[in-house]
Amino acid sequence: MSEPGAAPERVRVTGPPRRRTPAARTADIDDETRLGGMYMGSLLREQLRLAVGVLSVLALTLGLLPLAFHLFPRLADVEVLGAPLAWVLLGVVAYPTLLLLGWVYVRRAERNERDFAELVSEVER
Amino acid sequence: MSPGLDAAPGIVAVAVVTIATLVIGTWGLRFSRTTSDFFVASRTVRPRLNASAIGGEYLSAASFLGVAGLVLTFGADMLWYPVGWTAGYLVLLVLVAAPLRRSGAYTLPDFAEARLGSRSVRAVCSLLVVAIGWLYLLPQFQGAGITLRSTLGAPTWVGPVIVGLVVLANVTSGGMRSITFVQAFQYWLKLTALLVPGAVLLVVWAGDSTPLRAGADGWSMPLAAGGNQGLYVTYSLIVATFLGTMGLPHVVVRFYTNPDGRAARRTTLVVLALLGVFYLLPPLYGALGRVYAPELAESGRSDALVLELPRIMLDGPAGELLTGLVTAGAFAAFLSTSSGLSIAVAGVLSQDVTGRPWAGRRLGGVAAFRLGAVVAVTVPCVVALAAPNLGVARAVGLAFAMAASTFCPLLLLGIWWRRLTPPGAITGLLAGGLGSGVAIAWTLGTSRPSGWADALMGQPAAWTFPLALTTMIVVSLLTTHRIPTHAGRFLVRLHTPETLDLDRG
Structure with a gap:
């Protein structure tokens, strides 16, 4: 340890620059160029389309149940395996359906992100 | 019922759960070394542990007691509560989970401020977090009263x-890391506590060979009674539960403990x-209560069904x-639910109220948090003692309606629409908050709901959510000069995978 008075001047130690190459397409996103905006726009559109798709399936299955029972009240008398239809659908079938939708979503969303990462990591030639 | 031998299993159960909660909390504390551990468990919680913790925190008195009681009284239309509470996580998964984690926000006001760069938006959000948190805490405390009486x-x-005292002890001493273990333990405890007795009772029922009493009185209709009004009430409940989950204050905090956006999605799936x-x-x-204990519904004590x-x-x-x-x-x-909510409310109170300088003096971080926690727990606890019992699941339903018509549109537009502006967000939050607030006050003041007005006020989400969403969009379009300059950069942060080397602002 040197004396405090005679301490040498501080030297800033830096690593190599983190950008692999300035020509990578990530630079377009960082600089918010029109091209970068298009890359981001395509990712957002893909992910939003996927989300809306999953939610539409949800709305057209579970979401239509109240309307179906409202229009056809006789459905309440239908029995499946000794239990009323509404109980089988809402009490049991709904949960695996939700899980399946979630699983499909996670797989596709991760694939969209991989595709995006590959696209923007390519170096322009 | 007179206390005595009858009370023994209950007393033992309450004592064991309380001690286990405090012991696991203390054991977990040994792993908490840094400030980051304390608040966000250093963001290293694995999806499975984290998911158990989320489940433990989310399954409240309404799920454990309320659903069975409602189904006993009203039948299949009440099955929409548990389905909606689960579907809410699917909606959260596809629209919010990964971006919310990537935003780096710890609470909803943090997210709003980071996204829109406005202190006023933050203030409105803080007010709403406290309102929703207290609305949700109230039935937890009332449910605890029912349980111990029963x-x-x-x-x-x-x-x-x-409950107030134990929560206060846990919240003020433990950090997020220890709470994660406690909440995860409590999910599995809750599951066992319904699964084992449920299986035994099912065997007893099979031995009795009593038929289930379905009957023609609408018990197997997944729709509220009253024709078109019933249809409205059911769909409004669906909107509130499907969209409200993402706006609950204690849910958001949990997402921050995930390592990254991908883990946030996988956690949500679990x-x-x-x-x-x-x-x-x-x-x-x-269903079993319908066969063996129909008198509980008639005497208005259906919330005690699971216990009795x-x-x-x-x-x-x-x-x-x-x-x-x-x-x-x-x-x-x-x-578990009260702890999670109290942490969320206390966090906001300590950032925006108790941590502020008052009369020239300012409390330190920990002291401000503890004072915030005391306020966060005491107010709903006192109200729970004074207010009439609403029915556990119904009161929670109102909290969901308010969350769906305030934070849900804010998160949706904040994450997916670059042109949201601070004035748009504020007017939308106020429109949704006032609309659902008035509806809740109306419902609390109405003893015998009848007619369209009571239906619209009793389940407001179907009109308050679109109201808030349209207000946000219209006002934002009118104030395009107020679009935050960092909006584009912030969307890059929300949506791009962490593996990419990008400037995230």
Whole structure:
């Protein structure tokens, strides 16, 4: 340890620059160029389309149940395996359906992100 | 019921859960070394542990007691509550989970401020977090009162006071890391506490060979009574639960403990599975209650169904043992949900109220948090003692409606629409908050709901959510000059995978 008075001047130690190459397409996103905006726009559109798709399936299955029972009240008398239809659908079938939708979503969303990462990591030639 | 031998299993159950909660909390504290551990468990919680913790925190008194009671009283249309509470996580998964984690926000006001760069938006959000948190805490405390009265014969005020004190002890001493272990433990405790008695009671029912009493009185209709009004009420409930989950203050905090956006998605998927398994059980109690304990619905004590059914169906020590188990589960439900909510409300209070300089003096971080926690727990606890009982699941339903018509549109537009502006967000939050607030006040003041007005006010989400969403969009379009300059950069942060080397602002 040197004396405090005679301490040498501080030297800033830096690593190599983190950008692999300035020509990578990530630079377009960082600089918010029109091209970068298009890359981001395509990712957002893909992910939003996927989300809306999953939610539409949800709305057209579970979401239509109240309307179906409202229009056809006789459905309440239908029995499946000794239990009323509404109980089988809402009490049991709904949960695996939700899980399946979630699983499909996670797989596709991760694939969209991989595709995006590959696209923007390519170096322009 | 007179206290005495009858009360023994309940007392043992409550004592064991309380001690286990405090011991696990303390054991977890040994792993908490840094400030980051304290607040966000250093963001290293694995999806499965984190999902158990989310499940433990999310499954409240409304899920554990309320659903079975509602199903007993009203029938299949009440199955929409558990389905909606699970589907809410699917909606959260596809629209919010990964971006919310990537935003780096710890609370909803943090997200709003980071996204829109406005202190006023933050203030409105803080106010709403406190309102929703208290609305949600109220039925937890009231449920604790019901539980201890039903199993121990204790006066109604004992439950809220005990839960309030334990939560306060846990919240003020433990950090997020230790709470994560506690909440995860409490999910599995709650599941066991419904699963084991449920299986035994099912065997008893099969031995009795009593038929399930479906009948023609609308019990197997997944639709509220009253024709078109019933259809409206059911769809409005669906909107509130499907969209409200993402706006609950204690849900958001949990996402921050994930390592990255991808883990946030996977955690949510595991949560969907855990909730699905749990929610198979409460309707079973409702159906069995229909056969063995219809008098509970008639006397207005349906919330106690889960607790009393084992004794009604089984005599002797077996019934007592199962009663002890369900009491333990119910008590865990109050503790975990109340802890999560209290942390969320106390966090906001300490950032925006108790941590502010008052009369020239300013409290330190920990002191401000503790004072915030005391306020966060005391207010709903006192109101729970004074206010009439709303029915556990119904009060929680109103909290969901308010979350769906305030934070849900904010998150949706904040994450997916670059042109949201601070004035748009504020007017939208106020429109949704006032609309649902007025509706809740109206509902609390109406003893016998009838007619369209009461239906619209009793389940407001179907009109307050679109109201808030359109207000946000229209006002934002009118104030395009106020679009935050960093909006584009912020969307890059929300949506790009962390593996990419990008400037995220």
